[in-house]
Amino acid sequence: MKNESTTPVSESAAAFAFVSELAQEVSKGKVELPSFPDVAVRVRKVLADEHVANEQIARIVGSDAGLAARVLTLANSAALNRSGKSVGDLKTAINRIGHNNVRTAAVSFAIAQLRRASELRNIAPQLESVWQEATLVAALSFSIATRCQLNADESMLAGLLHNVGKLYILARANRHGGLFSEPAALAQVQRDWHANVGKAIVENWGFPEHICEAIGEHENIDRTVGQADVTDVLTVAVMAAGFMGHEVDFELNMQGVRAFRRLSLDNAKCAHIMQSCSDEISALRTALGD
Secondary structure (H helix, E strand, C coil), X not given: XXXXXXXXXXXXXXXXXXXXXXXXXXXXXXXXXXXXXXXXXXXXXXXXXXXXXXXXXXXXXXXXXXXXXXXXXXXXCCCCCCCCCCCCCHHHHHHHHHHHHHHHHHHHHHHHHHHCCHHHHHHHHHHHHHHHHHHHHXXXXXXXXXXXXXXXXXXXXXXXXXXXXXXXXXXXXXXXXXXXXXXXXXXXXXXXXXXXXXXXHHHHXXXXXXXXXXXXXXXXXXXXXXXXXXXXXXXXXXXXXXXXXXXXXXXXXXXXXXXXXXXXXXXXXXXXXXXXXXXXXXXXXXXXXX
16 A cells, blocks of 8 residues: 555655756757667768768668658658659659658658567557657648748658657656656656757757757747747647647637747638648658558
8 A cells, every 4th residue: 555645755756856867868968769770860860961862862761661661651642742643762752852851751760660669568558649749740730831831841840850859758757667657747747848858859860950949949939030930830730739620719729829920820721721731631640650
């Protein structure tokens, strides 16, 4: 029988200790997802050179059948294949989708591997929930950016990565055994820390600075910048994801959020995007491995 008088104290102490570890890891840049496949690391490194030839990218992608299939699926998805012509070779697929979408394919492939890792089997439902959120926000980000004349590929990548900090926190908490016997404690740590942890991860991966900023700042609704950017798209997409199917309730939650104004979005426009893009969103989620 557990001691009710000491449990809250011990849980609080455990949470504080865990957060302290997270803070140290973030500050030292030692933030890396477990079970990250080698091919995804190699793709990440080769894409750090913006002048790299597509032939070289194709060779690395083609070294893993699973990643190659993910790139081809994305290239042939309804959202990215405007011509309607399917491609079957990697170089043509990479030419079609561009480097940011190769990054997106590599990230989705890597996270799929993480979700299947044997050491994380006991938290598979939580990992799946985070992944479902990521693919929905990625697809919404693509649709919103397309209609606001911003970079849709970068926006989709940011959307897919926006909650990668939650994956890291889940994986780290899992190694602590029964550290979070109360789900509320873990949820609080995720809310407070996932953006900072996520930013540290993508910085560690060498992703472009504005993508890293989007991961770290998308929950800052008071952010002040001159022009609409990827962070604004991500802010709106994350909010919209919580109201899919309930668009009528969205308007009150938009009040005071500057990202909407910078994107020239009102409730009617957001509702239209959420309703009219359902097929596009479904196709993208499938291509990302939903």
